[in-house]
Amino acid sequence: MTDKEFDELIRKSVTQYGSDYEIYSSDKHKFSDRFENQMSELIRSKKEEKHKFLRLVLSLSALAAVLVIGIIGVNILMPMMNLSSGSSTVQDLKTSVADENDVSDSTNTTDSVKTADTQNNEAEEQPAAEDAKMDNIVGDIDNNVDSIDNNVGTDYSFPINNSSKSIKSVGFEVTAKISGKETALDDEKTERIAIIVLGVVSDSSILSDSELTEEKLEYFSEKGDCVTIQGKNSSPLEISRKDGTKYTTDSVTIMFDHNECYLIVVSGNETNVFSVSEMKEFCDELHSYIQ
Amino acid sequence: MFIIALNSFENESDRESFETIYIENRDRMYHCAYSILKDEPSAEDAVSDSFISLARNFEKLRQMNCNQIRSYLIITVRNASFRIYNSRKREVSTEDIYLDEEDDSDISIDYETDELRKALFSMIQKLDKKYGDVIMLKYFCDLHDKEIAEALEISIENVKIRLHRAKTALKKMLKGSGLCD
Numbered sequence: 001m002t003d004k005e006f007d008e009l010i011r012k013s014v015t016q017y018g019s020d021y022e023i024y025s026s027d028k029h030k031f032s033d034r035f036e037n038q039m040s041e042l043i044r045s046k047k048e049e050k051h052k053f054l055r056l057v058l059s060l061s062a063l064a065a066v067l068v069i070g071i072i073g074v075n076i077l078m079p080m081m082n083l084s085s086g087s088s089t090v091q092d093l094k095t096s097v098a099d100e101n102d103v104s105d106s107t108n109t110t111d112s113v114k115t116a117d118t119q120n121n122e123a124e125e126q127p128a129a130e131d132a133k134m135d136n137i138v139g140d141i142d143n144n145v146d147s148i149d150n151n152v153g154t155d156y157s158f159p160i161n162n163s164s165k166s167i168k169s170v171g172f173e174v175t176a177k178i179s180g181k182e183t184a185l186d187d188e189k190t191e192r193i194a195i196i197v198l199g200v201v202s203d204s205s206i207l208s209d210s211e212l213t214e215e216k217l218e219y220f221s222e223k224g225d226c227v228t229i230q231g232k233n234s235s236p237l238e239i240s241r242k243d244g245t246k247y248t249t250d251s252v253t254i255m256f257d258h259n260e261c262y263l264i265v266v267s268g269n270e271t272n273v274f275s276v277s278e279m280k281e282f283c284d285e286l287h288s289y290i291q
Numbered sequence: 292m293f294i295i296a297l298n299s300f301e302n303e304s305d306r307e308s309f310e311t312i313y314i315e316n317r318d319r320m321y322h323c324a325y326s327i328l329k330d331e332p333s334a335e336d337a338v339s340d341s342f343i344s345l346a347r348n349f350e351k352l353r354q355m356n357c358n359q360i361r362s363y364l365i366i367t368v369r370n371a372s373f374r375i376y377n378s379r380k381r382e383v384s385t386e387d388i389y390l391d392e393e394d395d396s397d398i399s400i401d402y403e404t405d406e407l408r409k410a411l412f413s414m415i416q417k418l419d420k421k422y423g424d425v426i427m428l429k430y431f432c433d434l435h436d437k438e439i440a441e442a443l444e445i446s447i448e449n450v451k452i453r454l455h456r457a458k459t460a461l462k463k464m465l466k467g468s469g470l471c472d
Contacts, residue, residue: 001471003458006458006462007430007458009407010409010411010415010428010430010458010461011407012427013409013411013412013415014412014415014425014426014427014430014431015430015431016405016408016409016412017408017409017412018358018359018362018412018427018430018431019358019361019362020412021415021416021427021431022323022362022366022367022369024319024320024322024323024326024365025318025319025322026318026322027320028318029317029322031316031317032331032335034332034335034336035335035339039313055300093388147465150448160333161368210449244392258424272472281309
């Protein structure tokens with residue numbers, strides 16, 4: 001019988017008889033005043049809180065409406081009032097507008113030849129300048145990737161923003177455990193572990209479904225060393241793979257020992273297990289960071 | 292704590308559902324907690340802890356029927372009671388994490404009968420509660436490993452371990468019962 005079939009048998013069994021799992025008396029118990037008050041008071045306070053919130057929203061809406069009316073009044077009604085205040089003012093306005101047109105005409109004619117020339121020159125110079133700029137950017141990216149490759153000690157490039165400096169700005173939290181016990185990490189180690197873990201996950205070519213058995217998984221979760229990386233404040237991690245695909249996960253955990261390495265990708269409610277046993281160096285390096 | 296829990300409700304109807312569940316189940320939960328703690332205030336604390344857990348997972352529990360919710364609450368209140376019991380004894384409850392034996396109990400079943408399902412369920416009831424509970428939360432309440440971990444306040448790895456051990460034990464019991472090969 002396969003695991004799936006056995007799971008299905010259990011499911012059918014508990015679905016059929018599960019309501020008898022635990023039977024306790026439902027005799028009325030006289031709960032203490034402390035308990036009763038705690039519940040009723042908290043629910044009531046929450047409702048009052050909701051009413052307060054509604055009142056606040058209404059007040060803010062009214063205030064916003066007054067402000068909008070005020071702005072409309074200033075921008076539309078005031079000029080209209082000025083225009084209707086006398087014919088001399090209107091005449092002054094017309095004169096000033098005419099003067100402005102004259103000025104703009106003269107500037108247009110004098111500058112038009114110059115502008116055309118400079119635009120032509122700029123058009124010739126721009127591609128060269130952009131090329132040079134692009135070369136610099138590409139150079140920077142290459143440098144960053146090189147430095148990450150050096151850090152990782154493998155040829156896995158780090159995909160997120162192509163820069164190790166961007167790791168902290170993305171906001172990661174890394175925890176590491178040795179034989180089940182959490183170990184302290186300084187900023188530098190945190191950053192380097194993040195580079196390694198995400199670098200590995202990003203390269204889908206090294207990930208393959210493993211025949212990892214539950215026993216082995218238990219072994220690694222209990223006795224193996226592990227590092228877990230997750231977004232700060234429970235924010236999801238978006239991981240871009242080398243092949244261009246992206247996926248989002250709550251956290252990435254790698255469990256390993258000196259001989260074997262398994263990659264456990266915990267994503268939402270799913271746990272996928274991949275074997276990356278060829279990555280002995282990577283395991284050793286990770287181990288050296290969390291020691 | 293309750294304020295935090297109640298803040299997690301999206302709307303008034305959720306809050307009303309919560310109150311209904313609370314009123315319908317609190318006595319049963321209290322008796323379960325009291326059977327472990329033998330102390331009224333502590334039993335009430337365990338009940339309130341469980342309702343906080345319920346509120347936190349209300350999104351998922353909204354889809355459950357009343358039997359599933361009752362099982363969930365009984366399991367969480369028992370778990371909360373054991374936590375209180377252990378803290379009272381100033382002992383930290385630690386998971387027995389070492390595998391004592393290999394899983395060699397592969398079974399083969401020719402016909403799946405009512406009798407077999409009933410026998411299997413009575414075996415689940417006979418399991419140590421920490422293993423029976425994960426089976427019930429997984430297959431009866433239909434929770435994911437992560438949700439079980441949150442409900443029982445253990446790690447996901449421990450959930451997997453308990454599930455594995457529970458299934459291994461069930462296979463052995465089934466084999467021993469002669470209901471399968």
